[in-house]
Amino acid sequence: MEKPAILGGNRTLEHENSPEELFHWPIFTEEDEAAVLDVFRNNKMSGNDVTAEFEKEFAAWQGRRFAVACCNGTMSLYAAMFAVGLKAGDELICPTKTYWASCLSAQNLGVSVVFANVDPDTLCLDPDDLPRCLGPRTKAIMVVHYKGYPCDMDRVMAFADAHGLMVIEDVSHAQGGHYKGRMLGTFGDVAAMSLMSGKSFACGELGVAVTDDRVCYERLLAFLHYERNEESLITDPALLPFLHLPLSGLKGRANQICTAIGRVQLKYYDARIREVRRANNYFFDGIEGLPGIRCHRVDESTGSDMAGWYIPCVVYHPEELGGLSPETVVRALTAETGFPFHLLGGSFPLHTHPLFQTYDAWGLGRSSRVAFADRDVRELDKDLKRSEHIVVIETPYFKKLIPEAIDRYISAFRKVFSQWEQLLALDDGPLAEETGQWHAAVK
Ligand SMILES: *Cc1c(COP(=O)(O)O)cnc(C)c1O
Numbered sequence: 199m200e201k202p203a204i205l206g207g208n209r210t211l212e213h214e215n216s217p218e219e220l221f222h223w224p225i226f227t228e229e230d231e232a233a234v235l236d237v238f239r240n241n242k243m244s245g246n247d248v249t250a251e252f253e254k255e256f257a258a259w260q261g262r263r264f265a266v267a268c269c270n271g272t273m274s275l276y277a278a279m280f281a282v283g284l285k286a287g288d289e290l291i292c293p294t295k296t297y298w299a300s301c302l303s304a305q306n307l308g309v310s311v312v313f314a315n316v317d318p319d320t321l322c323l324d325p326d327d328l329p330r331c332l333g334p335r336t337k338a339i340m341v342v343h344y345k346g347y348p349c350d351m352d353r354v355m356a357f358a359d360a361h362g363l364m365v366i367e368d369v370s371h372a373q374g375g376h377y378k379g380r381m382l383g384t385f386g387d388v389a390a391m392s393l394m395s396g397k398s399f400a401c402g403e404l405g406v407a408v409t410d411d412r413v414c415y416e417r418l419l420a421f422l423h424y425e426r427n428e429e430s431l432i433t434d435p436a437l438l439p440f441l442h443l444p445l446s447g448l449k450g451r452a453n454q455i456c457t458a459i460g461r462v463q464l465k466y467y468d469a470r471i472r473e474v475r476r477a478n479n480y481f482f483d484g485i486e487g488l489p490g491i492r493c494h495r496v497d498e499s500t501g502s503d504m505a506g507w508y509i510p511c512v513v514y515h516p517e518e519l520g521g522l523s524p525e526t527v528v529r530a531l532t533a534e535t536g537f538p539f540h541l542l543g544g545s546f547p548l549h550t551h552p553l554f555q556t557y558d559a560w561g562l563g564r565s566s567r568v569a570f571a572d573r574d575v576r577e578l579d580k581d582l583k584r585s586e587h588i589v590v591i592e593t594p595y596f597k598k599l600i601p602e603a604i605d606r607y608i609s610a611f612r613k614v615f616s617q618w619e620q621l622l623a624l625d626d627g628p629l630a631e632e633t634g635q636w637h638a639a640v641k
Contacts, residue, residue, distance in 0.1 A: 202614055202621065204533035210610040213536035219598045224400035224463070225470060233458040242454050246426060252457040253406070255464055260383050262408040264415040267457055268422045268450035271370050271392020274405030276303035277450065278390040279338070281409065281417040282364035284309045286570040288337035291363075293323040294547045294585050296342040299392070300368045301548070305559060308570040312336070312578060313549040315585045318513065321345060321494060325353035330581060333573060338364040343372035343382050345511060346398075346504040347496055351377045351385045366390065373399040374471055375505025382505065388414050393460060398471060398506020401463055402456040422450030471506045477596035477604065478507045484608030485512070485593075488615040490519040490527075494590065507595070514589040519618040524589045526624050527614065531591075534610040540592045547586045549579045 201207030237243060249267050257265035268274050284290060286308025292301040294313035301311045312331045317324040321344045328339070339358055341349045349367075358365045367382065367389035369375075375382045383389035390407040393399045407418050413434060420427055420437045427441050437445075444450065482493040491512040496502040514524050528539045548554060555576060559566040568574050594607055614621070 199613060199616065202530050202534060202617055204530040204624065205620060207613075209536065210534050210613055211536070211606040213594075216606075217598075217600055217603050220600055220603050221595065221597055223398075223595075223597045224395065225466070225597075226459075227462075230459050230462045233462050234455050237454045237458045244451065245454055246451075248454040248461070249452050249457040252452075252460045252464075255461060256406055257408060259464055259467075260389075260408045261381055262384060262389075263410045264412075264418075265406055265408045266415065266418040266422065267404060267406045267452040267460075269405065269452055270403050271390065271394060271397075271405040272299040272303065273422065273448070273450045274390035274392070274407045275299055275301075275340075275366070275368060276306065277418050277421045277446070278366045278388040278407050279304055279307060279309065280421045280446070281388050281407070281414040282338050282366060283417075284337050284364075287335060287572070289333055289335045289571070289575065290338050290340055291323075291328065291331045291336060292340040292548075293342055293344070294549050294582050295321060295545050295588065296344060296368070296548065297370065297545055298548060298551075298553075299370075300340055300342050302553065305553075305566040305569075308560075309337075310335075310568055310571040310575045311554065312575045313547075313554075313582055315582055316344070316588070317350075318584065318588055319492060319494075320347050320350070320496075321511075321513070321588070321590065322347055322349035323354065325350050325357060328354070328357045331578065332361060333575075335572065336361070336363060338366060340366050340368060341386060342368040342370075343375060343377075345494060345509055346372045346375055346507045347494060348372065348375055348377035348382055348502045348504075351380075355385060364388075370397060371508045372505045373397070374468060376501060376503050379501035383408055387411060388418070393456075396508075398474065398508045399460075399463065399467060401460040402453070404452055404456040404460060406460075417445075420444070421446045422448075424449070473599060474507050474597055475504060477599040478504070478510050478593075480599055480601065481510075481593065481596055481604050481607060484605070485611045485615075488611060490515050490522070490615055490618060491591070509595055510593045511590040512593055514591050516589070519615075520622055521625075522618055522622055523625050524591060526621050527618075528591060529624075530614045530621055531610065534614055535607065537594055537607070541589060547582060549576075549582055550586070 203209045253265040295316045315324045315327040365386040367386035369383045369391035388409045393401040393404040531539045560569045
């Protein structure tokens, strides 16, 4: 076999020369353009009529009674926390490896985030870690179907039921995915998600929360909106005196340009992500079993699937490759393909960030994370080492199954990982950290 490009061999492929449709996303057509122009030309950006239609259609697709759209996914998750009744002094369990918006806004409610370990194979909340996280003030669990992988909902729901906890699903990576045949976003008391441009369900800047529960629905509306909270919609006597102004003190309204795009995207989404799933499964079939990496994907024979597969990765096991540093692997793969490979795949362990350790938003002389707590949940962070040590390497995010094009990426992986011993020579001490883009890395 030829030498890896990083050691002077020829490149296996030129990423820039791959067919455009291989990675092209989101797929917008003239139908999306017409929907946008209709909102724009009729000056309906700040209205609610298109949004109301979107909500009806989204709820029907999701198989839930209610959907509430808002300006972005972060707001939808914040509202979901309020909707399930989280308030000052309560605790919320959340996996430490996720995008910050899964839990950072909990601090605005005076809620303490207790970080749970993630399972090193699924990268989702490890149900075995829930008993360690449970305290007398635990109110809810935030579940994240991380990078499209469906979290073990049987075990999470059983634990939640046993301890009377609410469950929120963050479906931002997994719209349309399934766990054992049932759609993600239908397990929790509320599910909330981002539909921003980078996600597999991409509509510009948009968030949506779904629920079957009337009380949660009314609380979502009342928290996010005004001029939508008429007495016909809000019936909860606890909310009635506060109608007309948003309980969050913030405005969460969706821009109708985005909900108009959402209505069009919804029609084609299932078919498009089926193609994404075929393409990425094809790639993973081709690299499965290489030493040092585990493909991050679910066994589809159980009825589970990866939906939009945002964002594919492999979990790196340096112990199988003589301790070869992941930085060297990433450089070798980039040299081999021209594709900008990353480590971490975006999220660092959240508990290590100063915003969760020392930031004092409330001016109470203590960390916001424990401002209203009766125990210092930061002490539990010491048991998160095994999540800190997980290394993932992002793989190309294929959008179309073009076998001959994907085969070249498979060959590049095979070439690099079958000659790992030669790469050890490049490993001269720790290299600069190379990461994905979702974060400000903490050093
Ligand atoms: C993108 C994302 C969010 C936040 O959504 P925005 O629309 O960007 O505000 C929340 N959770 C996860 C897991 C995400 O990836």
